[in-house]
Amino acid sequence: MISGTDIFLDKTDLAILRLMQANARITNADLARELDMAPSAVLERVKKLEQRDVILQYTARLNPAAVNQKLLAFISIKSSEGMGSNHTALELAKVPEVQEVHHIAGEDCYLVKVRTADSASLMALMRMTLSRIPNIISTRTTIVLETVKEEQQLVIPEK
Amino acid sequence: MISGTDIFLDKTDLAILRLMQANARITNADLARELDMAPSAVLERVKKLEQRDVILQYTARLNPAAVNQKLLAFISIKSSEGMGSNHTALELAKVPEVQEVHHIAGEDCYLVKVRTADSASLMALMRMTLSRIPNIISTRTTIVLETVKEEQQLVIPEK
């Protein structure tokens, strides 16, 4: 769960976030040099950003093709469960190949992003895993032919 | 550009990827302890994984709400350019608020993932930035009401 209490970030915090978003393996010493601060002061700020759930994770972005995950698809899923329940979404979220589950406005359904080795393994996933989740009424699968950009970088405000 | 030459990853490489995907700030010494190897051997492998573009980036995943990016939307964009050209996609990719641009099958259009502060700033972005990109025929915007899962973690094969 993500902190609901309000979060105040000053110029220094935002600079730390900008640097760590661009390179999570930057040393604390290099961060301190960039910010013209003592390493101990920077370390304390980083720990607080982690505690406050401003920084959620440090992760290596991998080339999907290198680890045999060449197929990317988006699936629109309609569920018969009433509003207020999101059991279907939670079940979808448990599937490791499912990277994203969003509840979307308008069409009253979920948008799911899935990555598998190829179209055969996507079919297998849909038959074996998705079809076992209750309340799914329909699915519409869109295959990605080519990805031109895929980053999670957020635009960090100036202040 | 991502390496086109084929990539062979052994069990040790895959273990490194699994560990660094989960925590990009793991120390090289800790990696070496997990793998029962000398730190120097692990360091050499990590450098090769970076060089071969298996590891694309180390990044901190940030809480979008903490940096005032509360709105997430997917936009389907139809372009009049012929197949073979992807000028529109490249222009879309240049926009910092655009996190993803995928060319999708079937409807002959792009699927774009965008993050902004709120719906007013999304409107402003569409009017000021997207409307200046040539060849865009139509857009259909879907607003995300709630995100249940959003990770980029890939399923790393066993071997």
Added chain:
DNA sequence: GATGAAACAATTTAGTT
């Protein structure tokens, strides 16, 4: 490819302002 050793650098804690 992997190792061990060694020089150098970073991390992290504690005490102080």
Added chain:
DNA sequence: AACTAAATTGTTTCATC
């Protein structure tokens, strides 16, 4: 919240197998 100082730990190179 920030600093300095100091002890511990990690990084990285290089010679060797």
